[in-house]
Amino acid sequence: MSRAAPYFHDGRYATLAAALSDRASAMAPTARLPADDLDALLAYLATL
Numbered sequence: 001m002s003r004a005a006p007y008f009h010d011g012r013y014a015t016l017a018a019a020l021s022d023r024a025s026a027m028a029p030t031a032r033l034p035a036d037d038l039d040a041l042l043a044y045l046a047t048l
Helices: 016-021 035-046
Strands: none
Touching: 016 035
8 A cells, every 4th residue: 555656536645644644635534643643554554
């Protein structure tokens, strides 16, 4: 998954972290995660 950049259907995010951190995106609930939880989510997604 980490080699699938850019992200979203229109390629607006260069990184997965940017996609998950943008409060204006459809992924907005993940943007409210504490930094440690977001890091853990990114680490998990990198294993897929």
